[in-house]
Amino acid sequence: xxxxxxxxxxxxxxxxxxxPPKENKAFPFxxxxxxxxxxxxxxxxxxxxxxxxxxxxxxxxxEKTREGTIDxxxxxxxxxxxxxxGKFKFNLTPLxxxxxxxxx
Numbered sequence: 001x002x003x004x005x006x007x008x009x010x011x012x013x014x015x016x017x018x019x020p021p022k023e024n025k026a027f028p029f030x031x032x033x034x035x036x037x038x039x040x041x042x043x044x045x046x047x048x049x050x051x052x053x054x055x056x057x058x059x060x061x062x063e064k065t066r067e068g069t070i071d072x073x074x075x076x077x078x079x080x081x082x083x084x085x086g087k088f089k090f091n092l093t094p095l096x097x098x099x100x101x102x103x104x
Contacts, residue, residue, distance in 0.1 A: 004069040006061060007039045017057050025056050035060075 002015045015035075017026035028035060032052040036042045045060050046052035058066075078094040085091060094100075 001072045001074070002057065002066075002069045003072065004066070006065060007041065013038055015057060015061075027056055028060065 001017065003012050005011060006013050006015070016029040018029045019026055030038075032042070032046060032049050035052075042052070042060060046055055052060075076092065076094075079100055080092050080094045083091045083093060
């Protein structure tokens with residue numbers, strides 16, 4: 001996920017990316033419609049849905065626009081409990097499978 005004020009409106013936007021199976025390039029997870037609503041210049045960068053579908057994060061956002069972007073990575077997506085063992089030592093325990101698929 002990349003965070004920056006991509007459209008220079010004074011508010012930060014975040015761009016969630018994903019890697020398709022067997023690919024080493026990141027593609028935006030949001031639909032063109034959702035991305036264009038949040039970052040309007042996307043309409044010009046990718047006028048057609050077909051264009052947007054093939055564009056990576058780097059294709060959509062020029063290098064100058066990406067300057068100062070904060071890159072966050074997530075490696076654990078399971079619902080979990082964070083146990084405090086004292087003295088700032090924590091253990092992360094994933095919840096059982098039944099809870100993973102149920103609304104929390």
